[in-house]
Amino acid sequence: MVVTWRGAAHVGRCLDALAAQDRPHRTLVVDNASDDGTAAILAAHPCAPEVLRLPRNTGYAGGTAAALSFVDTPLLAWLNDDAAPDPGWLAALEDALAAAPRAAAAGSRLERPDGGVQSLGVRLTADGHGADVIEEGTEPFGFCGGAALLRTGVLRRVGGVPATFFCYYEDTDTAWRLRLAGWDIVRVPEARVTHLHGASTRPGSAPFHLWNERNRLLTLLRCAPAAVACRELAGFAALTVLLPLRRDRPDAPNFRPGLRTRALAGVLVRLPAALAARRAVGTRASAGRGAVWRRWAGG
Structure with missing residues (x-):
């Protein structure tokens, strides 16, 4: 599942990377009422993604919540439209969940275009912020929502996605609810993703x-x-x-x-x-x- 908003500059690259995955999958793109030509790119892409076009921009949280009510697969991947996963990304995440039946979510290794680590998961700070883990030895509290795989049924049972958040903390909130419900969250370093962090939301704005x-x-x-x-x-x-x-x-x-x-x-x-x-x-x-x-x- 990819959520996009005015993603014409980068969503094609994301879809190219999904088309190159070495594990079969269904590609769903939630288009948050883009008005920059994104719809034409989605319609023309060779991978022929399913498209759920929303009437207004509901943000990443709203788009992900809409996708959850639309899918019927046992696993649901979250992927930013400015992210390009390696070909083995989905297989690594699926295999990790198969090997950990008490894990409800598997997080990826997100890297900047220069190869530096952007996120290995999410940690909780002493004042309750969700902050990116960037050190290999730190066990994450949660997953970065930019690229992760979740058990669909478990996500529904713990309350879904907080759609009214619009953007940010939907992943930390979900991790909290999974942990409280007794589920584990695993990090999968082999699931590598190149991420143009904040292409749509301008971090620091x-x-x-x-x-x-x-x-x-x-x-x-x-x-x-x-x-x-x-x-x-x-x-x-x-x-x-x-x-x-x-x-x-x-x-x-x-x-x-x-x-x-x-x-x-x-x-x-x-x-x-x-x-x-x-x-x-x-x-x-x-x-x-x-x-x-x-x-x-x-x-």
């Missing part, structure tokens, strides 16, 4: 930081221990109020009071749904939130 800050807090409200979620939400709000008074305020988008106020407003609007999701996550959990936090949250 104001929208990037808005989605990250809002969705981190929503993920904690949905999945983390209550004390952690309340601490981080209160701390974020307090810093937002105090920032205009600071002369040494960092010149970064996520320290702009206006952006942080918008992130808080986004959390408050979604708070009833987040708390309802929290209750649902709790009913499916076989592991305690505190135990998962203590095991995986680090510096």
Whole structure:
């Protein structure tokens, strides 16, 4: 499953790489109402992907959620439209899940075009951020959603994909719910992917930081221990109020009071749904939130 939005510059390369996979598969592209010629590229590509065209841009999270209601295969791959997997990528992920029946997801090795490591998975920081693992010896908490393989039935049973996140943290939130439900997540270094990170979302931009800050807090409200979620939400709000008074305020988008106020407003609007999701996550959990936090949250 590939989610694209205005991907005309790179989605063809992604489809070329999927066509070269050495394991049979079905290719589904979710097109988030692209208006840049992406639809014509998809229609003309020799691999003839199935295309689910949405009426509006729902982001990566919304597109992935739409795909989940559309597929009937036991495994579902998540792949960014700016990612090009090696020919053995899918086979390596499938074999890893076959060898680990308690694993619900298998993550890839994402590399920058220069060959440097971009992500070997996701770790939890002490304040609940989902951060890329870039060191071989670090066991990841979760998978990077840019390239991963999940058991479709398990994903549905733990609540699917948080479509309202729009973009970012849909993978960390999913990892939280899988861990709470007692499932493992494995890293597959042999599943290599070249990734043009942020081709559509411009990491470092104001929208990037808005989605990250809002969705981190929503993920904690949905999945983390209550004390952690309340601490981080209160701390974020307090810093937002105090920032205009600071002369040494960092010149970064996520320290702009206006952006942080918008992130808080986004959390408050979604708070009833987040708390309802929290209750649902709790009913499916076989592991305690505190135990998962203590095991995986680090510096």
